[in-house]
Amino acid sequence: MIWIIPVVIVVIIFWLIGIYNSLVRLRNTRQNAFADIDVQLKQRHDLVPQLVETVKGYATHERELLTRITEARTAAMGATTIDEKIKTETQLSAALQGLKISVEAYPDLKANQNFLQLQEELSDIENKLAAARRYFNAATTEYNTGIETFPSNLIANSFGFQRETLFDLGQERVSFEEPPKISFN
């Protein structure tokens, strides 16, 4: 019956390899999911300067806000890792949200055809961004669950799999999930 020992060892090794591979797959899925987000982020980066230019001509008292948006955009474009991107993009989102509220005070701007179109494009991008974030967060949660549950957590710990952050909007969440209120009067 001595042959049973190597058989058991081989089975266990294959089992561990299986767990390791599934963790790698989960991690890659999460990274791929972020690629979807990146597409939308890049479009937003392209849109922001046009938006700032258009607003500049009308909203003369919002220089500070516009500077903040431009700076947030520059910071976001400079970010390289997923964690950095999440942090800087959240700031950009917050700044843009501030702009949405401020423009309420400028009826001329809100009547500007160009501005309306840009705003529509922006809300389109942000809807897609929200969808991509849902997928990314689902993938991240699956990965986190994978590295925290037994027995895969044993493998995860010994091979340096770490818990990853969600693309959460934190405090801002409530105001983002609601569409910007636009009144026409």
Added chain:
Amino acid sequence: MTYVGIQTQIRRNNFNSVLLVLAFPIVLLGMVYAIIFFSQRQQEVQIVNDTFVRVVPFVILGTTIWFLVAWLIHNSLIRMATGAKPLERIENKRVYNLVENLCISKGMKVPQIYIIEDSSLNAFASGINERTFSVTLSRGIIDKLEDDELEGVIAHELSHIRNRDVRLMIVSIIFVGIFAFVAEMAFRSIRFGALSRGKKDSGIAILVVIVVSAICYLIALLLRFGVSRSREYMADAGAAEMTRKPYALASALRKISSDPLIEAVENRDIAQLFIENPQPEEKKFSFSNLFSTHPPIQKRIELLDQFA
């Protein structure tokens, strides 16, 4: 009803597809053998076997070609039968936005979108792989539903694609088509044969026809149940999970139930793909209910309302 999760559903559908593909040649050969056996005058096993061996390569070749052709062009066939056209992106940004956002949130590839110019309300998904997956909507469903409701309908169709329901359906439709063709051929050749041979053999001929049609009917039934009705509930639940608005799909189904018949689509094989497949004539005893491809829409609405 036992609880079936989405991963289980995908696995089960893939398994059933493979099972269908494997079972099909066996059943078909059995059927060919039966036809040869009963159409021989002497019914001597030796002659029957010889004929069978001679015929088999042709049968296999024929069905393989048929299957490959159907596999390759079924999308255009369905499009032709339903009169669906590609949906223009520029004029229908709303629809494209809804589809794309849903796909992004599930990380799936965006399917092609088609439209049927018909004022009634219906929709279906089709395709067998990432390249051919498509969602077809009627003009009525796009125009008459609110954004949330249309989103629910699209999510239902995307769930069919995600669950791999569509592939199983297409496979079963192709098989039923082949069986119908073979049965038709046998029916005709026997009828002509019986006529030329005189009345003596017509009893056997009738028997053959009965046997053949019984087998075909049985197989069609098995296929129908193989692609069971629970997939509609699954797709409804999947849609509710995708949009997080079960009430929107419920209200969409309510609107759809008022006018789901696309008059142009008479082919029952294709009609079973739709989000709602109404039975044109109501029978008192619900025999049609037993064999219908879709659960009663009222029941689906009730289930969705429970979610909300």
